[in-house]
Amino acid sequence: MEQLASIDAVRRYRKAVSGSLGFVPTMGALHEGHAVLIRRSTAENDATVVSIFVNPTQFGPGEDLHKYPRTLEADLELCAREGAAAVFTPNSAMMYPAGFTTWVNVDGLADKLCGRSRQNHFRGVCTVVAKLFNLVAPTRAYFGQKDAQQAIVLTRMARDLDMPLEVITCPTVRETDGLALSSRNRYLDPRNRQRARSIYKALQAAETGLAAGETDVATLKRACWAELDGNVDRVDYVEILAADDLGALEAVDKPALCAIAAFVGSTRLIDNVILAP
């Protein structure tokens, strides 16, 4: 496996590679959720590139940029084990050279859910992913459904900007008790790790309600809140929106994204399920 530590290196690599190229952009602190993306990419493409870059522009003031886990050695091992052909490890000076002033915004979609409480988050995500797509020029790029809004926003960005690649969203990987895998789970102490289970339980409450015939969005959201109440420290949002365009819904009469963001201790966790009527 090659480690590409400069923009020139990744461009040279891209020129030399033939056939289809899969791409898994990450911020490192890799876990089984990332391994699943890499595995799918290696199964569907001739070669796979993983990028590892903790992108400063998608963190707001007071967020966890500086304490975000950095585990490069272990990440490289995981990438090699899962069959990645190359890992691109740029730094901030390469990605955002002095005078950098061009941003990618996906209006509308990026303003809801996480975009409401994390101002400029998706501007940072879209800008860095657009740059990575330009450099890596993949055939297919893989993202996790756990970050559902990110996947929807990036799919729209690629479509709107005629980027010649396929954006593929892969199912969320969970612990046996349902907690969605996330690099931020390592912030949780044992007590908060237990309490964090309530997020998936809340999503399941909406699924159970729908399965029992309840389609009213307000009622299903109340069922989620009931599970979260007392188990998380602050709820950022509980939303049920149209799964395709994040439009408002009063009833689940088409596929809907049921999404939660909540703080357990000081750790902000997100998760979601698709409610299919």
Ligand code: PAF
């Ligand atoms: O999902 C992530 O890890 C990041 O948001 C991404 C897509 C790598 C962009 O920095």
